[in-house]
Amino acid sequence: MFGGVGIYAAELFFALLDDDTLYFKVDDATRPRFEDRGMAPFRPFGEGGEVMQYYEVPADVLEDPAELGSWVEAAIAVARRVKRGRSRRRRA
Numbered sequence: 001m002f003g004g005v006g007i008y009a010a011e012l013f014f015a016l017l018d019d020d021t022l023y024f025k026v027d028d029a030t031r032p033r034f035e036d037r038g039m040a041p042f043r044p045f046g047e048g049g050e051v052m053q054y055y056e057v058p059a060d061v062l063e064d065p066a067e068l069g070s071w072v073e074a075a076i077a078v079a080r081r082v083k084r085g086r087s088r089r090r091r092a
Contacts, residue, residue, distance in 0.1 A: 004016045004017055004018030004019070004044075005017040005018070009072075009076045009079070011083075012076055012079035012080055012083060013025070013079055014072070014075040014076045014078070014079040015054070015072075015075055016042065016054055018042065018044070021056055022056070022057045022062065023041075023042045023052075023054035023055055023056055023057065024054060024055060024057055024071060024072070024074070024075035024078075025053060025054055025075045025078045025079050025082070026053055026054065026055050026075070026078060027053065027078045027081065027082070029078075030074050030075070030078055031055065033071075033074070034055035034056070034058075035055075037058045039055045039056040039057070039058060040055065040056050041053075041054065041055050041056075042054040042055070042056070057071060
């Protein structure tokens with residue numbers, strides 16, 4: 001699909017690893033946290049290509065286990081919200 005590695009928590013796809021860069025799933029509620037830190041979205045087909053709803057995780061977050069844990073929890077929560085939204089649309 002994108003040439004990287006998908007990372008799951010149970011059935012929730014919340015992160016991906018591509019070219020030694022970790023990206024977490026975002027939505028309108030969490031995207032500013034990444035943008036405020038100057039992080040870029042994942043673009044599987046290069047700079048001119050489509051933007052996926054995953055943003056690069058800041059290096060300092062990767063180096064702080066407690067901080068990383070809160071970012072992981074937020075990304076899993078986004079994946080859970082997205083999955084719930086899809087389930088509701090299918091039932092409607």
